[in-house]
Amino acid sequence: MKYVDEFRDAELARGLVAEIRRTVTRPWTIMEVCGGQTHTILRYGLDELLPAEVTLAHGPGCPVCVTPIELIDQAITLALQPQITLCSFGDMLRVPGSAHNLFAARAAGADVRVVYSPLDALDLARREPARQVVFFAVGFETTAPTTAMAVWRAAQLQVPNFSVLMAHVRVPPAMEAILSSPDNRVQGFLAAGHVCTVMGLDEYLPLVRRFRVPIVVTGFEPIDLLHGVAMCIRQLEDGRADLENQYARSVRVEGNVDAQQLMHEMFAAVDRRWRGLDTLAQSALVLRERYAVYDAARRFALPQQAVTEPSECHAGEVLRGLLKPPGCPAFGTRCTPERPLGAPMVSTEGTCAAYFRAGRQPEAIR
Amino acid sequence: MSGTTIRLHCPLPSDDGSVVLLGHGSGGRMTADLIRRIFLPALSNPALDRLNDNAELRASGVRLVFTTDAFVVSPLRFPGGDLGSIAVNGTINDLAVSGAHPLGLSAAFILEEGFPLDELRTLVDSMQRAARGAGVDIVTADTKVVERGKADGVFITTSGVGLVPDGVDLDPTRAQPGDAILVSGPIGDHGIAVLSAREGLRFDTTVVSDCAALHTLVAAMLASGGAIRCLRDPTRGGVATALNELAGSSRVEMLIDEPAIPVRNGVRAACEMLGLDPLYVACEGRLVGVVAAADAERVLAAMHAHPLGSEAHRIGTVYGQAAPRVLLRTTLGTTRILDVLSGAQLPRIC
Amino acid sequence: MCLGVPGRIVRLVEEEGLQMGDVDFGGAVRRVCLAYVPDAAEGDYAVIHAGFAISLVDAAEAERTLSLLNDAFGEDLSAVNPSPDTENR
Numbered sequence: 134m135k136y137v138d139e140f141r142d143a144e145l146a147r148g149l150v151a152e153i154r155r156t157v158t159r160p161w162t163i164m165e166v167c168g169g170q171t172h173t174i175l176r177y178g179l180d181e182l183l184p185a186e187v188t189l190a191h192g193p194g195c196p197v198c199v200t201p202i203e204l205i206d207q208a209i210t211l212a213l214q215p216q217i218t219l220c221s222f223g224d225m226l227r228v229p230g231s232a233h234n235l236f237a238a239r240a241a242g243a244d245v246r247v248v249y250s251p252l253d254a255l256d257l258a259r260r261e262p263a264r265q266v267v268f269f270a271v272g273f274e275t276t277a278p279t280t281a282m283a284v285w286r287a288a289q290l291q292v293p294n295f296s297v298l299m300a301h302v303r304v305p306p307a308m309e310a311i312l313s314s315p316d317n318r319v320q321g322f323l324a325a326g327h328v329c330t331v332m333g334l335d336e337y338l339p340l341v342r343r344f345r346v347p348i349v350v351t352g353f354e355p356i357d358l359l360h361g362v363a364m365c366i367r368q369l370e371d372g373r374a375d376l377e378n379q380y381a382r383s384v385r386v387e388g389n390v391d392a393q394q395l396m397h398e399m400f401a402a403v404d405r406r407w408r409g410l411d412t413l414a415q416s417a418l419v420l421r422e423r424y425a426v427y428d429a430a431r432r433f434a435l436p437q438q439a440v441t442e443p444s445e446c447h448a449g450e451v452l453r454g455l456l457k458p459p460g461c462p463a464f465g466t467r468c469t470p471e472r473p474l475g476a477p478m479v480s481t482e483g484t485c486a487a488y489f490r491a492g493r494q495p496e497a498i499r
Numbered sequence: 500m501s502g503t504t505i506r507l508h509c510p511l512p513s514d515d516g517s518v519v520l521l522g523h524g525s526g527g528r529m530t531a532d533l534i535r536r537i538f539l540p541a542l543s544n545p546a547l548d549r550l551n552d553n554a555e556l557r558a559s560g561v562r563l564v565f566t567t568d569a570f571v572v573s574p575l576r577f578p579g580g581d582l583g584s585i586a587v588n589g590t591i592n593d594l595a596v597s598g599a600h601p602l603g604l605s606a607a608f609i610l611e612e613g614f615p616l617d618e619l620r621t622l623v624d625s626m627q628r629a630a631r632g633a634g635v636d637i638v639t640a641d642t643k644v645v646e647r648g649k650a651d652g653v654f655i656t657t658s659g660v661g662l663v664p665d666g667v668d669l670d671p672t673r674a675q676p677g678d679a680i681l682v683s684g685p686i687g688d689h690g691i692a693v694l695s696a697r698e699g700l701r702f703d704t705t706v707v708s709d710c711a712a713l714h715t716l717v718a719a720m721l722a723s724g725g726a727i728r729c730l731r732d733p734t735r736g737g738v739a740t741a742l743n744e745l746a747g748s749s750r751v752e753m754l755i756d757e758p759a760i761p762v763r764n765g766v767r768a769a770c771e772m773l774g775l776d777p778l779y780v781a782c783e784g785r786l787v788g789v790v791a792a793a794d795a796e797r798v799l800a801a802m803h804a805h806p807l808g809s810e811a812h813r814i815g816t817v818y819g820q821a822a823p824r825v826l827l828r829t830t831l832g833t834t835r836i837l838d839v840l841s842g843a844q845l846p847r848i849c
Numbered sequence: 850m851c852l853g854v855p856g857r858i859v860r861l862v863e864e865e866g867l868q869m870g871d872v873d874f875g876g877a878v879r880r881v882c883l884a885y886v887p888d889a890a891e892g893d894y895a896v897i898h899a900g901f902a903i904s905l906v907d908a909a910e911a912e913r914t915l916s917l918l919n920d921a922f923g924e925d926l927s928a929v930n931p932s933p934d935t936e937n938r
Contacts, residue, residue, distance in 0.1 A: 134855075134874065134875040135855065135857070135875070135894065136855040136894060136906055136911055137854070137855060137875075139911075139915055142923065144922075144923045145918055145919065145922055145923040147922075148918070148921065148922020148923050149918070149922055151922070152921070152922060167851060168851055169851035169852055169853075222899075249899065249900055250881075250882075250899045250900025250901065251899065251900075252882060252900055252901075253900065272851075272899070273851075275851065275853065275898055275899075275903065276898065276899050278885060278901065278903070279882075279898070279899045279900065279901045282882060282884060282885075282901070286867065289866075290865070325851075326853075327851060327853040327896070327898060327903065330853070330896060330903050330904045331903055353851075353853070356918065360914075360918065379914075381907065381910040381913075381914065382906050382907050382908075382910040382911035382914060383853075383896050383903075383904045383906060383907070384904070385904070385907075389885055389886075389903055389904060391884070391885045391886075391887065392885045392903065
C-alpha cells in the first residue's frame, strides 16, 4: 500500500532508532497526543526499541476516552427511545456510561448502528423517513468537518429526521491543560498529524512560545513516529523549542481551509468538562443557533446532568501521561476490555486497552 | 473532578453480566467466559470439558467424532458464499480437524415468518452444492418457524458425524516445543467478504469468502506421512484466537512471525481502512496446524499440491513449555503478545 | 487525530451536487466525500478519515521525507521486508 508500506520499513526503523540513541544524552519525556499514535507505538513495540532515556507518555488523544460520561448516558437514553436510531462509530459502543454502554443498550432492544461516516447516517435518515436518526458526533478536529458536512447537507436537502448529538472536542486546550498542570512532566510533544491536517499549525505556535516546548507534528506509521521522536529529541538536546512538521505529506501550514470554513459556519467553541480531566475553556464544539434544529440535545430536550466516575478508575492520570496502565492497580484485573472501569480501557485506542492488547503485564507480575 | 451524582432514569438492566451480549458470540474471551460460567457447570462431562471443535465417541473399537454448530450471519449472502454454504462447510471442517472422514450431516432450520421462499430456496440449493462438492450428504433435517422479528431471516444449525481412521491422532493437547506452525492460506478473506456486503460499511473488493470443506486437504496432509499434532479451523476470533486455543490446550508458548503470515492485498487494504487486524478476522476455509519441525516441508508440499492449500505457509514455531501464550514478532522485529479477541472486533474510526 | 488512511482516487463522481469519489486503498474501494479537496483529480492520493478526504497526499513531500530518511538511515527502499502478499484469485 503506497504511502503506508514505505513508512513501515524495518531498515529505516532501525536506522532511526540508532540515530535517537546517538543523539540522546539524558532522560526526556515526550508525549504523543493522539490515540492512533499510541496504537501504533504499542502495536509495533516502538517504546521497547527506544533507549531507556526516552519516556513516551500517552496523552488524552482518544476522543472516545475524553467524551464526558453524561454524553454517553444521553446517547443511551436517545437510543432507547423506540422511534430513534442511534448511529455511532464502532469504538463508542463499549465506552461505559454511568451504568451501561451502547452495546448493552442494543442488547436491551435499542436500535444502535455502527457507521463508518456521518454521511452514512444521513443516508439512513433519508431511506427511513419514519425513524429519527441521531448521529453520535465524537472526535477531534479531524472528524468535526465530517459532521459539519453531514449537517450542512441535511439542511440543504431538508432532511427533517436527522440530528447530531455533539461531542467534538479540540486538542490545543488539552495540550495547554497538560502543560499548565503543576505536576506536568512532559517536555516535548508529538502533535496529532490528522488534527493538524485539518487545522494547520497556527494554533500550536502560542503553546511553543508560552511553554517553551518542542512540538513536532507527527504522522501515524512507525517511521513517522520514530522520525517525530528523533526530531523532538534533537530539539531537546539542542535546547531549542520550535514547531516542526514531520508529516508534511499531509499537513500544510494553513491546514484544510475549506474544512475550517465549514466548521466555523456550523460550530462554536464552548467550555467543556473532559472525562478524566477538568473543565477546559473553549474545548468543545456545539452547533450554532441557526442550526439548532439539527442538535439532538435540543430536539429531544435532553436533561443536562453531571455524573461522577467510579473512584477506582485512574483514567485522568493515564490521560495526562502521569500513569502508565500497568501501574494502575485495577489494570488487567478489575479493569479489562470486557469489564472496563473507564473509557481508556474500552476504546481500541484508549491507552489502557492498547496496553492490554499488546500484552503488557501488570507491573507487579513483571 | 466532582459533580452531583444524579442518575438518568434508564430502564436498562445494569450491565453487570446478567444478560447475553453480542460480544458473547464473538468467539473470543467473552464467549469462553460464557461457556465457563453457564454451560460447563451444568453440562460438564469428560468429552465436553475438553472444549474441542468436536467430541470423540468410541463404540466397538470405532472412533467417531461428533460436532454441532449454529450459523448466524448477516447479511445472508456475501461474495463467495452464503449462510447455507458456511453451514455445511463449517461443520465438515469441525470434523476434518480431527482427520475424520465425514459420514453425514443434519440440518435444523429456524425460519422467520415472512422470509421469502425464493431466498430460502437459494440457501438450500447452496447447501446442496456444498454438500455434493464435499461428497457428504445431509441425511436428516428439521424445520421450525418463529414469528416475524424473532430470527433475522434464517438460523441454521448443522451437526455432523465423522469416522477417524486408525492411526490418526490429531489433538489440541499434542503441540510440543520445536514444532512448526502452519497456515493453509491467506487469512481474513471470509470476514472481509461479509463486512463488504454489510450495510453501513459498503466497500467494493475482489475479496471473496474462503468458505470451503477442508477434509480432503487434511487427508492429503495425513497421507504425506508427516507427524501432524493438531489442526484447527480459525473461524470467529480469527487466527489469533485459534492459536491461543491450541497454545492453551497444549500448554505451550508459540512464536508467530508476522511477515510470514499470508494476507491478500484486498484484505489488508480493507483492514487498514476499517482499523481491523487481519489476525482477528474470521476465515471459513483455512487451517492452522502444528506439525513436527522435521516434517514441516513434507506436509507443506502435500498442501501445495492440493487446491485449498496452494498458498500454505509456515508462520511460526512452538517455543517452549510455559504459561500458554502466543507471541508475535512484528515486521519491525519487536515482539508482543498476541491476545485472544476480547469482545467483538469493531471497525475503529479514531 | 486518528484513523486516516491514504488511498488513490480512481473515479470522481457527483452525487446530488456533492463531490464524491471512489478511493482504492490497495484492493478495497470505497465511495468517499471529496468536498474538502476540491482540487482532487483522478490518480491523486488522499488521506481518508470517516468517509472524507481531508488532504491530498503531497507526493513531492512524501518523496522528500523518504529520500532524507533513506539517505541518512536506510538502504535500498525496495528491500521492504518481504511478506507473502498474495494477489486475489
